[in-house]
Amino acid sequence: MKGRNEFLVGLVLLLTLVVVVAGALWLSESDIGRRESLHVARFRTVGGLTPGAPVTYRGVRVGRVEAIRLADQFVEADLRVYQGVELPGKPAVIAASQSLFGEWGATIISRDQPQDDPNVRVMLAETSRPGGDRWPGATLPDVGQLTAQAGRIATDIAAVAARVQETFDSTAVAELRRSIKDFGEIADKLVRFTENQTGRLNEVTANVERTSDAVLGASGHLESTLARVDSATADGQLQQILNNTRDGTGDLRAASADLRALLASARGQEASLIRTLLAADSILTGIQSGQGTIGLLAKDPALYNETIETMQELRRLIADIQVNPRKYFKFSVF
């Protein structure tokens, strides 16, 4: 009986031990013979990542999260990665929710691989800054955060909808209807105006068409003129014209200089003339006012008459002298 007890108890204990150990290993997907390497990833926060969570690389499970601990201002996670897995040269880790039901996992990526999410880029830069052999890590928002964000957006939309509802009360609707009616009237006026303008526009178009024809004709003439010019300038005549023009321009420049000198001289003469004229004017004014001999002659008829008479007597004297010179002049040599 005692031996049977020992056998049964031992058997059950052994069986239980085997069941527990094998079950634990099977459930944790552990492989006793498999060698693993330990890597440490550094995160600002690990979100819902917990020990035992899967570590994947390009979608394939390559290990598990061994432990998580606080380290200064970061959180460090030990990652057990199966040996033999070819990891990227510059690895980084992204912790993310793997479904809507709270499963989290760590995904190994290459730091050389560009990240679309700016938050991930910032977090990877932050956690890689302290250096060391820690892999930088980033955490994506979990479903709860996204749901909360969606909830806030929904609340905002509801608030906006409520405000729109308040804005569009019965008065606003009536005003809106009136505005629409006014707008309709404006549109009718605009249509009539457009119709009126259409005739004028047609006329303008016709004019433009005619003008276009005229321009076309002028263009033809211009073309023929240009052809003639082209034929005229074909034998270097244009160069000759240009040379002549250059010479003419030089002559013109010289003439212009002469003209400028002439003008300067004329300007000097003009000043002299002005002075002369002023003096003459002064003299004439004096004569006009009867000053001086000429003035007196001009103004006093008696003096004029005496002068005339004097002149006549002088002429007579000269005539008498011519006739009888000895009467007046005596020449003797000795």
Next chain:
Amino acid sequence: MDSARALADARTWAPHVLPQMRRLGVDSVPIALFIATFTGIVLALLSKYIFTGAVPMYFVGALVGKTIMMELGPVLTGLALAGRVGANIAAEVGTMRVTEQVDALETLAYNPNSYLVVPRVLAGVLMFPVVTALAVAIGVTAGWITAINLLDLSTLEFVKGLRLFYRFKDIWFGLLKAASFGAAVTLAGCLMGLATRGGAEGVGRNTTRAVVIGCEAILVLDAFWALVLL
């Protein structure tokens, strides 16, 4: 306290541990497995009923595994053994008390605690986790078989769910609880048995009381461990 002091008297209690392990543990395996089997089946069916249309079906594996490993396995096994083992111990020791066999042991210079209590309590502490571990294994297996046969779930899906939230703590947490349940149930049986007075009626009364106290202790300890370890 007397029982704790009696631990030092190993020469008295050691030869009786193995037979008690056989009686309390090995002989209780069938009933524990029976309960676990149907627990696993019901859990799988309940999961299907709860999850349909809202949650991926592979969560059936997660719910069956977690629930059986951490809660239903230890508690249901503990309650079943509280009825079977607690009543057995209380009736046996109570009968010895009312028939003055305990007094005879004392007369022969045997410490009743060393002779009666310590082997049973040790056997309970050692064998409850063993029975619970087997019950958990059978319960999960029953849930898996139910899932692939009745729920249109593949083995891979069920295993995926089973491994999804698995932690090693799930196992040792359940086994630790089972050990504490074993101690509580056997201790309640022994103490109620030793406290028996008044003949057969007293034996019946204290047996019932031992079962009730054992069950209550299991539920209180269950809450305690959840509070302390989770």
